[in-house]
Amino acid sequence: MPNRLLLRRILLRPPLSSSAESGGDRLFISPFHYSRSYATAQTLHEDKQKRGKKWFTLPPFTDTVNGAALGRELSRSVGRDVYTKPTTAAATTALKWVTRCCPEIPRSLVQKLFRLRQVRREASDMDQGVQALKRVGAKDSMNLGDRICLPISVKEFPDDKQEEGHCSEEEVKFIRSLVLYKDPAIVVINKPPGLPVQGGIGIKRSLDELAATCLSYGFSEPPRLVHRLDRDCSGILVMGRTQTSATVLHSLFREKTFGASDDVIDHAKAILQRRYWALVIGSPRQQEGLISVPLGKVVVDNGKSDRITIVNKAQCLPSQHAITKYKVIGSSCPGFTWLELIPLTGRKHQLRVHCAEVLGTPIVGDYKYGWRTHKDWKPVAWSKIESHSNEERSKRKNIPFDLNMDSGSIAEKNLRLHLHSKQMVLPNVSLALQNVKLHAECDLSGLESLELVAPMPSYMQKSWDITNSGFDG
Numbered sequence: 001m002p003n004r005l006l007l008r009r010i011l012l013r014p015p016l017s018s019s020a021e022s023g024g025d026r027l028f029i030s031p032f033h034y035s036r037s038y039a040t041a042q043t044l045h046e047d048k049q050k051r052g053k054k055w056f057t058l059p060p061f062t063d064t065v066n067g068a069a070l071g072r073e074l075s076r077s078v079g080r081d082v083y084t085k086p087t088t089a090a091a092t093t094a095l096k097w098v099t100r101c102c103p104e105i106p107r108s109l110v111q112k113l114f115r116l117r118q119v120r121r122e123a124s125d126m127d128q129g130v131q132a133l134k135r136v137g138a139k140d141s142m143n144l145g146d147r148i149c150l151p152i153s154v155k156e157f158p159d160d161k162q163e164e165g166h167c168s169e170e171e172v173k174f175i176r177s178l179v180l181y182k183d184p185a186i187v188v189i190n191k192p193p194g195l196p197v198q199g200g201i202g203i204k205r206s207l208d209e210l211a212a213t214c215l216s217y218g219f220s221e222p223p224r225l226v227h228r229l230d231r232d233c234s235g236i237l238v239m240g241r242t243q244t245s246a247t248v249l250h251s252l253f254r255e256k257t258f259g260a261s262d263d264v265i266d267h268a269k270a271i272l273q274r275r276y277w278a279l280v281i282g283s284p285r286q287q288e289g290l291i292s293v294p295l296g297k298v299v300v301d302n303g304k305s306d307r308i309t310i311v312n313k314a315q316c317l318p319s320q321h322a323i324t325k326y327k328v329i330g331s332s333c334p335g336f337t338w339l340e341l342i343p344l345t346g347r348k349h350q351l352r353v354h355c356a357e358v359l360g361t362p363i364v365g366d367y368k369y370g371w372r373t374h375k376d377w378k379p380v381a382w383s384k385i386e387s388h389s390n391e392e393r394s395k396r397k398n399i400p401f402d403l404n405m406d407s408g409s410i411a412e413k414n415l416r417l418h419l420h421s422k423q424m425v426l427p428n429v430s431l432a433l434q435n436v437k438l439h440a441e442c443d444l445s446g447l448e449s450l451e452l453v454a455p456m457p458s459y460m461q462k463s464w465d466i467t468n469s470g471f472d473g
Contacts, residue, residue, distance in 0.1 A: 055120065055133070055149035058101045061092070061142040070248050070436060074427050074444060075255035075271050094119065095138040098148055100243050103221045105154060113150065114138035122147040167213050171400045175214040180452055185245035185430035186238055187215055187223050190454040193234040193416060194403050197225060205401055211239060227253050227346065232365070235276070235421025236454045240429075248429050253346060271449075273425040276341040276351060277329070277456065279410070279418035279463055280361035281373050283337040288327040291354045294319035295347050307368065308349040310357050322347040324354045333380075333467035336410065337361060340422075351419065364463070365408065365415035374415070382411045382466050408459040410466055416459055424452045 098110050098119070113119050120133035123146060133149055167175070178189040191197070191207065199206040212222030223239035226249035240246025252272050296311035296319040311319035323344040330338035339361075341351050352369050356362040362370020399405060408416025428448050435444065456464065 054152055056152050056155040057122070058098065058148045058150070061097055061144060061146045061148075070251070070432065072251055072255055074248070074429075074432060074447070075252060092142045093138060094121065094136045094140050094142060094148060096243075097142050098150070100221070101148075102150075102154075109154075111138065113154070118151055120149040122149060167210065168400075171210075172214045174400045175210050179215070180236070180454060181450065182217070183428075183430040185241055185433060186249070187211075187217075187241055188236060188238050188424075188452055189215075191229055191234055191237040191421075192403050192405060193232050193408075193457055195401060196231045197228050197237065207237070215239070226250050229421060230349070230352075230417070230419070232417035233419045233421065234454075234457050234460070236274075236424045236452055237421070238424070238426070245429050245433065248433070249426075252426065252429075271427055273423075274343055274421065275423040276343070277420050277422045277460075278339050278341055278351065278355065279364045279460070279467070280337050280339055280355055280359070281335065281364060281370065282361040283331055284326070284328065284339075284359045284361055288325075291322075291324045291326065291358050293322060293354070293358060295322045295350065295353060296320070297348075308347070308353050310353065320347050321345065322350045322354065324351060326354075326359070330467065336364070336467050338464070338467065363417060363419050364410060365417040366419075377413070377415065379413050380410045380466055405458050406462075409462040411462065418460055418463060420454070420456050420460055422454060422456070425449050426452075 095110065095114060098105075099107055102110070114137065117135050119136050119138075121136035121140075122133055123143070136148065175189075178192065179187060180190050181188040189207075189211075196203050196206045198208050208225050215223050219241055221242055223241055224243070224246040226238055226240050226246055229235065229237055238249060240249050255271075294311045295308050296317040297306050298309055298317070299306050311317050325342040325344065327340045327342075328337055329340050339355070341355075343350055349369070352363055352366050356366065356369040362373050365374075367374055408414065426449065427444075428450055432444060432447055435447075455461075
């Protein structure tokens with residue numbers, strides 16, 4: 001027993017110093033102290049190895065930009081000579097950080113791991129060494145430097161989305177040929193008609209799935225949808241390349257709808273501007289005007305489908321206010337008119353319902369809201385002969401995903417929807433994010449805007465040529 005007590009005292013004794021012979025202080029460390037230090041280092045190394053076999057550690061948490069707040073500030077300041085205060089960092093939860101670091105893991109699985117209390121956190125407020133892992137909840141806030149640890153089995157989880165969304169080389173090339181603009185924050189494509197934006201019942205391939213496979217360009221996160229276009233509509237579609245940029249864009253589109261009354265007063269200063277071109281049957285009474293009516297959804301066909309309609313005050317239906325500016329840009333061909341439509345709100349089927357039910361001029365090819373007008377449809381006679389080589393025709397017929405970009409003009413019996421998102425003006429989100437990250441104080445009022453233009457699909461261009469409106473489409 002005395003030997004054990006002596007050994008313990010020696011191990012716990014601080015290193016000895018002092019030497020009278022040397023004429024000064026000299027550090028003396030006991031050999032037992034060396035042995036103890038080596039044992040501690042070896043234990044830390046072993047703990048790290050054991051942790052590596054059991055846990056999959058994510059990168060340390062870094063400061064993030066509050067995308068929603070930045071979007072609101074952009075909506076209020078850009079082009080309006082208003083100083084913008086610096087955007088503070090968003091409070092990021094553990095769930096958000098895991099989904100951001102591991103976009104390939106299904107969100108449902110991540111939520112299940114949190115529910116089963118299988119997620120750990122390595123705190124950042126400790127000194128060097130292996131820190132104890134503590135359970136972390138999905139809604140717990142992250143601190144700078146915190147590391148999240150997931151069960152190692154998650155690392156081996158098969159990526160079902162990649163297997164399901166596999167694209168051939170030809171399909172990847174086609175999707176990438178649609179890109180109009182790309183920077184670190186956004187990617188913009190010219191959506192072809194007939195390709196759904198989002199997956200659902202009966203939809204085999206959708207743009208959100210294809211973008212994740214074809215338009216990531218080396219990013220760990222797939223592009224995210226921030227607004228919608230109807231399946232049969234074509235034109236400009238914007239996607240966020242990161243969760244932060246997508247949040248900024250979501251906020252911009254949301255603020256645009258909330259501030260629609262301000263845009264009516266001065267649309268030229270609107271931070272987000274969208275312009276559609278549409279060919280309608282008939283002609284509105286006025287050359288330009290403003291449509292402002294509430295829209296609501298009604299169920300038809302015994303609950304099998306629904307449609308959007310104008311809601312009167314007498315009707316007890318939930319509704320949303322919808323505002324659209326319109327202007328005639330060509331009407332030389334009898335019976336048809338080209339309109340420029342500027343939606344100031346973003347309601348479902350807003351432009352189609354406004355044209356059909358308010359102006360009384362349904363969009364060509366819109367059988368849902370203009371079926372009465374299309375009942376007795378007769379193709380427009382056109383004497384011009386198209387001169388395309390057999391090689392060009394075969395290339396157009398072999399477009400992936402069974403898309404047909406040629407047929408559907410007013411010279412044919414089977415019409416396609418003539419609604420195209422032609423132009424969009426939006427702030428340079430990538431530059432805004434850079435400014436917020438680099439400068440403690442930033443003035444976003446002078447931030448430059450991006451002006452995007454998308455050419456019409458060939459069948460709409462053909463209808464444009466047929467109507468001979470004298471404008472360059």
